[in-house]
Amino acid sequence: MATSTPVRRAWRALIGLVAITAVLFGINALGVYAFGKSSWVPELALDLQGGTQIILEAQSEAGTPPTEDQMEQAVSIIRQRVDASGVGESDITTQAGNQIVVQLPGQADEETRERIEKSAQMQLRAVLFTGAPATSFVGEDGNETPYPTPDPTLNAVPTPEPTGGSDPAWVTEALYAQFLSYDCAGANDPADQPADQPLITCEADGSAKYILGPVELDGSAIDDATNGINSQNGQWAVNIVFDGDGTDVFGQISQRLYGLESPQNQFAFVLDGVVISAPSMNAVITDGKPQITGNFDQETSKVLADQLKYGALPLSFEVQSSNSISATLGSQQLTIGLVAGLIGLALVAIYSLSVYRALGFVIIASLAVMGVLTYITLCILAWRMGFRLSLAGVAGLIVTIGFTADSFIVYFERIRDELRDGKSITAAVEDGWARAKRTIYISKSINILAAVVLYILADATVKGFAFTLGLTTVIDIVIFILFTHPVLQLLARTSFFGGGHPLSGLDPTALGAVYRGRAQFRAPVAAAGGRGAIARRTARSRGEAERRQTIAERKLAQQGGAGSAKPGPSAGEGDA
Numbered sequence: 001m002a003t004s005t006p007v008r009r010a011w012r013a014l015i016g017l018v019a020i021t022a023v024l025f026g027i028n029a030l031g032v033y034a035f036g037k038s039s040w041v042p043e044l045a046l047d048l049q050g051g052t053q054i055i056l057e058a059q060s061e062a063g064t065p066p067t068e069d070q071m072e073q074a075v076s077i078i079r080q081r082v083d084a085s086g087v088g089e090s091d092i093t094t095q096a097g098n099q100i101v102v103q104l105p106g107q108a109d110e111e112t113r114e115r116i117e118k119s120a121q122m123q124l125r126a127v128l129f130t131g132a133p134a135t136s137f138v139g140e141d142g143n144e145t146p147y148p149t150p151d152p153t154l155n156a157v158p159t160p161e162p163t164g165g166s167d168p169a170w171v172t173e174a175l176y177a178q179f180l181s182y183d184c185a186g187a188n189d190p191a192d193q194p195a196d197q198p199l200i201t202c203e204a205d206g207s208a209k210y211i212l213g214p215v216e217l218d219g220s221a222i223d224d225a226t227n228g229i230n231s232q233n234g235q236w237a238v239n240i241v242f243d244g245d246g247t248d249v250f251g252q253i254s255q256r257l258y259g260l261e262s263p264q265n266q267f268a269f270v271l272d273g274v275v276i277s278a279p280s281m282n283a284v285i286t287d288g289k290p291q292i293t294g295n296f297d298q299e300t301s302k303v304l305a306d307q308l309k310y311g312a313l314p315l316s317f318e319v320q321s322s323n324s325i326s327a328t329l330g331s332q333q334l335t336i337g338l339v340a341g342l343i344g345l346a347l348v349a350i351y352s353l354s355v356y357r358a359l360g361f362v363i364i365a366s367l368a369v370m371g372v373l374t375y376i377t378l379c380i381l382a383w384r385m386g387f388r389l390s391l392a393g394v395a396g397l398i399v400t401i402g403f404t405a406d407s408f409i410v411y412f413e414r415i416r417d418e419l420r421d422g423k424s425i426t427a428a429v430e431d432g433w434a435r436a437k438r439t440i441y442i443s444k445s446i447n448i449l450a451a452v453v454l455y456i457l458a459d460a461t462v463k464g465f466a467f468t469l470g471l472t473t474v475i476d477i478v479i480f481i482l483f484t485h486p487v488l489q490l491l492a493r494t495s496f497f498g499g500g501h502p503l504s505g506l507d508p509t510a511l512g513a514v515y516r517g518r519a520q521f522r523a524p525v526a527a528a529g530g531r532g533a534i535a536r537r538t539a540r541s542r543g544e545a546e547r548r549q550t551i552a553e554r555k556l557a558q559q560g561g562a563g564s565a566k567p568g569p570s571a572g573e574g575d576a
Helices: 005-034 068-082 110-117 173-181 244-257 298-309 330-384 391-420 425-457 460-491 531-548 551-564 571-575
Strands: 051-059 091-095 099-105 122-131 136-138 144-146 199-202 209-218 222-229 236-242 267-271 274-277 291-293 316-325 515-517
Touching: 005 330, 005 460, 051 068, 051 110, 068 091, 068 099, 068 110, 099 110, 122 173, 173 199, 173 209, 199 274, 209 244, 209 267, 222 298, 236 244, 236 298, 267 298, 274 298, 330 391, 330 460, 391 425, 391 460, 425 460
Parallel strands: none
Antiparallel strands: 051 099, 051 316, 091 099, 122 209, 122 267, 136 144, 199 209, 222 236, 236 291, 267 274
């Protein structure tokens, strides 16, 4: 006999779930063994495992203390830099009015430290002169001789007076001498960068040395910066979008630089006193949307885009300290959270087995499968998005246990209602699912909506709770469709569950399924010697059925009872 359609659908769903699980484990295995960047253990956030603390002190050219608005804007931009790749569970706050404390979970890598510590103003300057980063020259005797310290008597006043940011008159004798002796390995304090004067600096990797003109734009003029594929040559590029004023100024700059000889056709983006990019001007750009091309790959283009996008800090900062910190909650609090979760699981298991008998094992198995999928998903998100599990996130996982158990109750009670209507167990499973899934979908949609709103509007410390709540809700829906319902479809066709065993949780008699239709009870068939037991069972079942009746059903039952009790002529009266 051919397998029934519900059974085939059930097996397909279970095979699909196995395939999804295998894919997730395969992705994480690829991250662990091929790339070496993932792990089989979810990453913990700052409050659970400690991390790195960096204290930045604000500085300004005028020496005036920063305003509260400037500090809040700086905190917002630094947080965007840290969390540019996703949920990072970082903690960024202000203290003492002029300091920003950045706390990162785990040991921050060198790239992250540089992104935080190099957090001064973004400046855009024209290139006046460039050369090799050497600080010495080869003399007539063949030996290298360091360039001498600039003579203070050299002319330091531009003559004639420069008329623009690209005017070669900015390069005086004194400035050129400073350029020759300038060491790229030396510090270049961003607080000492005069905006209206030329600047001597180097490429970020020390490969080139520059004399740059005065500041013509700052980072606040950049509205957005993204990386993407150039449609013409298929190479990675960085796309910049200027605001209204920035578009006008950059259009004038592009008209001035386009057509000049190298290096005066170049325009440098300076972050923290270092040139992060100095592209040449290959066209007049008046729409405020230039594109930087070069030897980029996906990673390097994203790093430059992030630096340009998040480089518009209103203040310059100096690193006061950078060290490791211990966990604020520690392993004891994590253990307490895990114990709370286990207690919740145990209570759900006890309730499920006591109320639903063997059917409770389906709930336990579904929660176990959900736990596996959630665990491996958290491992992948830690690798791909930088997600770290905080104590708030653990709370979200624990709360989800209750939400999931509530969905099981809705589904199982729908099945039991169908059994009370006199349907077979296989039909009750199908019809109960059709009725329950609408309620479950609406409930889960509300949970997801609440998680999204909470994630968008809540403080950073609560985002972990909202994220895990939304994630596990989505996984819960997947488990219901691909595991819980298919398993019940298969179990309903076994002799234990399909036959309504008293321990199965689907015993029609125990559920009060003793009436033929609405308010019409079936009379039990009494076996010899078992009338007393059947009577007691019937009384219990009848009471259960009566409790489940609607008001209309009860009225109909009462009217039927009154009609059967109407007085009529007795046998004696008829004989007379």
